[in-house]
Amino acid sequence: MSGMASxxxxxxxxxxxxxxxxxxxHVNFTVEPGTVHxxxxxxxxxxxxxxxxxxGLIPPSGGTVRLAGASLDGLPSWKRTRAGLSRTFQNIRMFQEMTVRENVMTGMHARLAASIPEILARFGRFRPEERQAKARADELLAFVGLTDAADRRAGDLPYGDQRRLEIARALASGPKLLLLDEPAAGMNPTETQALVGLLNRLxxxxxxxxxxxxxxxxxxxxCDRITVLNFGRKIAEGSPREVREDPAVIEAYLGAKVAEKLKGSEA
Ligand SMILES: Nc1ncnc2c1ncn2[C@@H]1O[C@H](COP(=O)(O)OP(=O)(O)OP(=O)(O)O)[C@@H](O)[C@H]1O
Structure with a gap:
């Protein structure tokens, strides 16, 4: 159809x-460009x-995944990152002993010619490419609101800040698609609100x-669109409102009370 993005x-x-x-x-869904799914x-x-x-962390028993029309099947994670797919983890994964800035720089390895250990070993005498990497890391830290924490040990950050650091690191590879696994888990309401703002800016x-x-x-x-899974199968898909009102979703997941409370919370 003309006018429709693939x-x-x-x-x-x-x-x-x-x-x-x-x-x-046998799960099927598509994510449209520029949307939150x-x-x-x-x-x-x-x-x-x-x-x-x-x-690409585990191999499928069957099925296909395509990014921007190109198959990712059989590609290791790092090649998927290079193809434009980046992610965060439910249990935060970062290098606790490195600084906040160094952690963001590790997310750039898909783009940099020199490896990160080499770069870190030469800290203090950056080559142009590495100076750029450092500047880009600082930009990303500013974007997520962690400028003041750039030189701190990552493991010392409060939990909500670690979650934002993970996002900055995931952005460092310059993704087209960012996968976020429970980004608001463990955040207080103020932090969650700030996260909504951050993700909307992205x-x-x-x-x-x-x-x-x-x-x-x-x-x-x-979210613009939501896919609902239960026991490995897709049971519903649609706008937030459609999903919230879907009897199968209320039965399997939301419960009637929560569904009622969510009325009007759509963007
Ligand atoms: N590597 C594995 N080996 C065996 N079973 C696994 C493995 N990984 C996940 N599972 C099982 O697959 C099912 C789906 O797990 P998964 O973690 O994807 O669920 P989820 O929807 O993310 O749940 P949650 O909301 O609790 O994070 C569960 O029954 C889980 O125990």
Whole structure:
């Protein structure tokens, strides 16, 4: 159809079996460029496993993943990063002993010719490329509001700041698509509100976001479209309002009370 952009991410018949368990069962969904797409569902529904499949951390039993029309099948994670896909983790992964800025710089390895250990070994006498990397890291830290923390040990940051650092590091590879696994987990309401603002700014800048999250107010206020999983299968998909009103979603996940409370929380 003319005028319609093709999807940035296409997930087709994605399936993974762990011995007897089908953790992701023939899942199909697409993420349109410039949108925020939510993946929700009860504990154990297969959301993180879906992220692991899309980002290449585990191999699928079947199905296909395409980014901007190109197949990612069989590619290791780092090649998917180079193709434009970046992610954060439910359990924050960072180098606790490195500084905040160094952590962001580790996210750039997909773009830099010199390896990060080499760069760090030569700290203090940067070559132009490395000076640029440092400047870019500082830009990203400013963007997520961590300028003052740039030289601190990453492990010493409060939890909410570590989550923002993870986002800065994930942005360092210059992704087209950013996967966020429970970005608001453990954040207080003020931090969550700030995160909504941050993610909306990324969307305005043209980045496409796919996120797993249990905070339904957060999901409903941010997402353009939502896919709902239960026991590895897609049970619903649509706008936040459509999903919130879907009887199958209320039954499997939201419950009637929460669905009622969420009325009007859409963006
Ligand atoms: N490597 C693995 N080996 C065996 N089973 C696994 C593995 N990874 C995940 N599972 C199982 O697959 C199912 C889906 O898990 P997954 O972590 O994807 O769910 P989730 O929707 O992300 O849940 P939560 O909301 O609790 O994070 C669960 O039953 C889980 O125990």
């Amino acid at each position: 999807p940035l991410l296409e997930v087709q018949d994605l399936t993974v079996r762990f011995r007897g368990l089908v953790a992701v069962d 939510g993946l929700i569902g009860p504990n154990g529904a297969g959301k993180t496993t879906c992220f692991n499949l899309v980002s 969307k305005q800048d043209g980045l496409t976001l796919l996120l797993v999250e249990h905070d339904m107010h957060f999901v409903m206020s941010l």
